[in-house]
Amino acid sequence: MLPVIVVHGGAGHIPRERSEKSMSGVCYAARAGYSLLQGGASSMDAVVEAVIQMENDPHFNAGRGSVLNVKGDVEMDALVMDGKTLASGAVSAVRNIANPVQLARLVMDKTSHACLTAEGASKFARAVGIPEVSQESLITEYARMRWTKNLAPDANPVESQMGKMGTVGAVAVDREGNIACATSTGGMLNKMEGRVGDTPCIGSGGYADNQTGAVSTTGHGEAIMKVTLARLILFHMEQGQTVEAASDVGLAYMKSRVGGLGGVVTVDPQGGWGARFNS
Numbered sequence: 001m002l003p004v005i006v007v008h009g010g011a012g013h014i015p016r017e018r019s020e021k022s023m024s025g026v027c028y029a030a031r032a033g034y035s036l037l038q039g040g041a042s043s044m045d046a047v048v049e050a051v052i053q054m055e056n057d058p059h060f061n062a063g064r065g066s067v068l069n070v071k072g073d074v075e076m077d078a079l080v081m082d083g084k085t086l087a088s089g090a091v092s093a094v095r096n097i098a099n100p101v102q103l104a105r106l107v108m109d110k111t112s113h114a115c116l117t118a119e120g121a122s123k124f125a126r127a128v129g130i131p132e133v134s135q136e137s138l139i140t141e142y143a144r145m146r147w148t149k150n151l152a153p154d155a156n157p158v159e160s161q162m163g164k165m166g167t168v169g170a171v172a173v174d175r176e177g178n179i180a181c182a183t184s185t186g187g188m189l190n191k192m193e194g195r196v197g198d199t200p201c202i203g204s205g206g207y208a209d210n211q212t213g214a215v216s217t218t219g220h221g222e223a224i225m226k227v228t229l230a231r232l233i234l235f236h237m238e239q240g241q242t243v244e245a246a247s248d249v250g251l252a253y254m255k256s257r258v259g260g261l262g263g264v265v266t267v268d269p270q271g272g273w274g275a276r277f278n279s
C-alpha cells in the first residue's frame with residue numbers, strides 16, 4: 001500500500017513572526033519521515049525521524065525550544081508506540097538530552113519497561129550511549145522570554161499557555177500496513193518540577209494499533225489524560241466513525257466534559273488521515 005505520514009507541531013496560537021518557520025519545520029519533518037517510508041522503512045522509523053527533526057527545530061516545544069518549568073529548566077516527555085505488537089516506550093521529566101523520542105524508542109527496544117523517568121531515564125541514556133547536552137543548549141531565547149513574561153504580575157496565564165502548545169508528533173502507516181505513533185514535548189510553561197503530562201502516557205499522548213489506527217495528541221495534558229484522548233478517538237473509530245469524525249468527537253468530548261483544548265493527527269489502517277483541533 002501507499003505509505004502515509006502525518007505530523008503536527010502543536011495546536012497553540014502561533015505568533016505571526018514564527019508562523020513561516022513553524023510551517024517549514026513541519027513540512028521538513030513530514031518529508032524526512034515520508035522519504036524513509038518510500039524507501040521501505042517501517043512506520044516506527046518514520047515517526048521517530050519526523051519527531052527528531054522537530055525536536056531539533058527550536059520553533060517547537062520539544063527538544064531544543066522546549067518551554068521552561070517553574071524553575072526555568074527544561075524537562076521533557078516523549079512516547080512511541082508500535083501498532084503491530086502494541087509495544088511502547090516512553091520517558092518523562094528527562095533532562096540533558098537532545099532527542100527524547102530516540103530515548104523513548106530505546107526504552108521500548110532495550111528494556112522490559114514502558115516508561116523511565118527523570119534521573120533513571122538519564123542513567124539509561126548514558127548506559128546506551130546517548131550523549132548528554134547542557135540544559136543551556138536546549139533553552140532558546142524565546143523560551144526564556146516567555147518564561148520571564150509569564151512571571152510578571154500582570155501575566156495572563158491562559159494566553160501564555162495557549163502560545164505554548166507546540167508539542168510535536170507523528171503517525172504513520174508503512175507499505176506493509178504497520179502503524180506507529182510518536183509524540184514529544186517540553187510540557188506546559190511554568191509546570192511544577194517533576195510534572196508529567198499526557199505525552200508519555202499511552203492512550204493519552206498517543207496510541208497505535210494496526211487493527212484500528214494511530215493518534216498523536218497535543219493540548220492541555222491534564223485534560224487529555226482525563227479523557228485518554230488518543231484511545232478515545234480510536235474507540236470511536238472501532239465503532240465505525242471515520243478518522244475525521246472520530247477525532248472531532250473525541251476533541252468535542254474533551255471540551256464539553258473537562259473544558260480541554262487541543263489537537264490530534266490520526267490515521268487508519270487504509271491510510272485515511274485527519275488533522276483536527278479545537279484550540
Ligand SMILES: NC(=O)C[C@H](N)C(=O)O
Nearest residue numbers: 165167187197218219221
Ligand atoms: N504542548 C502540549 O501539547 C503540552 C502537552 N500536551 C503537555 O501537557 O505536556
